[in-house]
Amino acid sequence: MRNLVPGEPSGRLSDAWRFCVGTGRFDLALRRDYQDSLALAQREIGFRYIRGHGLFSDGAGVHRPYEYGGERHVRHSFTYLDQVLDAYLELGIEPFLELGFMPSGLASGEQTVFWWRGNVTPPSSWQEWAELVRATLTHLIDRYGLDRVRRWPIEVWNEPNLEQFWQGADEAAYHRLYEITARTIKDVDASLQVGGPSISPGSDEWMPRFADFVTARDVPVDFLSRHAYTSGPAQHVPFGVYQTMAPASGLLEQFATTRRQLAGGPLADLPVHITEFNSSYRPDNPIHDTAFNAAYLAPVLAAGGDLVDSFSYWTFSDMFEEVGIPTSIFHGGFGLLTHRQIKKPTYHLYAFMARMGDQVLTRGEDHLVTRDSTGRVTVLAWAPVDVTGGPAVAGHTVRLAVPMPGDSVFMLRSSVSEELGNAWTAWSEMGRPRSPHPKQLDILREAAEPVRRHRSLPVTGGTAELDLTLDRHEVTLVELTPVADETPPWWDDRRLLGLAEGT
Structure with a gap:
């Protein structure tokens, strides 16, 4: 649903x-x-x-x-x-x-x-x-x-x-x-x-x-x-x-x-x-x-x-x-x-x-949705946790239909989880060095950055549909920005390798 x-x-x-x-x-x-x-x-x-x-x-x-x-x-x-x-x-x-x-x-x-x-x-x-x-x-x-x-x-x-x-x-x-x-x-x-x-x-x-x-x-x-x-x-x-x-x-x-x-x-x-x-x-x-x-x-x-x-x-x-x-x-x-x-x-x-907006559109037990004055919509979503010590489960899904203007939106998704953007996991895999040397510190800082993905989403009937499948203990931020398409009329991705027009 x-x-x-x-x-x-x-x-x-x-x-x-x-x-x-x-x-x-x-x-x-x-x-x-x-x-x-x-x-x-x-x-x-x-x-x-x-x-x-x-x-x-x-x-x-x-x-x-x-x-x-x-x-x-x-x-x-x-x-x-x-x-x-x-x-x-x-x-x-x-x-x-x-x-x-x-x-x-x-x-x-x-x-x-x-x-x-x-x-x-x-x-x-x-x-x-x-x-x-x-x-x-x-x-x-x-x-x-x-x-x-x-x-x-x-x-x-x-x-x-x-x-x-x-x-x-x-x-x-x-x-x-x-x-x-x-x-x-x-x-x-x-x-x-x-x-x-x-x-x-x-x-x-x-x-x-x-x-x-x-x-x-x-x-x-x-x-x-x-x-x-x-x-x-x-x-x-x-x-x-x-x-x-x-x-x-x-x-x-x-x-x-x-x-x-x-x-x-x-x-x-x-x-x-x-x-x-x-x-x-x-x-x-x-x-x-x-x-x-x-x-x-x-x-x-x-x-x-x-x-x-x-x-x-x-x-x-x-x-x-x-x-x-x-x-x-x-x-x-x-x-x-x-x-x-x-x-x-x-x-x-x-x-x-x-990075979230100041206008609350909706919230639920696993998500918060906001908008800012520019029309950018942000979605914070999180996977449920089990304090009884049960194994963390991947695959929790958050599905939202977000009202957006125009024909498409740019979606930027930033995530941290057990596997993503998690320096503690990387440090554990290193063998838990107590005093990491400079190269290890650089690796840990890189491992600590959120994993970022992006794509274009269509807007149909005034809404963009989101299907967010969350990893184990994932917290994710989705930013949706209306697209103002400035592609020139002569642009053709099919010709990037110099192929003739129409091939």
Whole structure:
């Protein structure tokens, strides 16, 4: 059966899928490979904001206490902060500021998280914490201008509902941190955007209690944030994990939770940002490197904007060291890109989305169809996935009748799958070299490019008929452009080899 695509748009395609993207800790942005990777993502995808941990951790060097004249003082140093933000802005992306973790010189305890030891304890001095927040924002306004900094969302901490990220997962202590921080931010400028509580999946009751707290105490809040993942407990192996996976619909259910919980209340109309999401919450799960991950997340990118104001893929690059320095070029990292800018299948899902139009014609369980102002129609289609571990099946078919003007259209089809446009498969066939030499890197980059096919399609009765047979875990983008035929009347393909006219 062929699905007839409506001729008129049903709405606009939300750009919530590229509002923000995640990154490794703040000071990694000083590295060349990081900036090269971000430049590539910005050219081909174009995210608006970037969010990561460690703005106040020791690696960024903002909080610098010292003794002088027998008294404690603090110098707020913005040397690295300025370099990172300057690089972001030059690449056309702005910060989604996450305030954390605790500088060691201000921490009340020694509990840390990650290989790079981000401190997760409350401040030893709430006043000094407020001064740190105030000094940082004042500096940003002085350097970048108030109008620009007003556009930057400011999120208070990361996943305080987990004891790994906030000592004891102490909810009352987090509420205090949030209130002091939010009031300090608004004291700098009332139009700055502040929000939270940046909770991880599994503690959904935190959000209603956070809403009750800020409402009862009239604490400023401009947006709400949470995270979404669908993987099960980690099954550890050396330098990696395996995990079960819930259906991708579980991500959309998590996206919808905040508005469902707060419906009818005083915070019901606030923006909701999913400031981290992915299939697995682990930075060493090989699922991230696969075509499965792209096909799994395709329906999430297609529909997520109907539920939230943004959902930020965690992360744009494998330059990420939470469990240590990666030991292999492919190691299950979160990134859309490996080190050295090898594109993963999920990278192409995002690049395909970036080439779609803004007018939604139709959508289904395996496709999204859009049109842009030039009349170009784009079709994103994806093969179904089986999270129970069954074999990936080739041959899934998407059939569409697309309204198009004229007599013919030019069809360009770009595809990634288990076999096509998949550097991870090529790397596996190479024997999984941990540190590929330059020639191997070139081969992997070539293998990572989507397979592209093109042809002319007839338009009959005002429609072009598409029959898309999808490979295993394939994600494909079809671009249909009306043909304005400029072939001169003397052109004859039969005479390309100089044969006489009429032969």
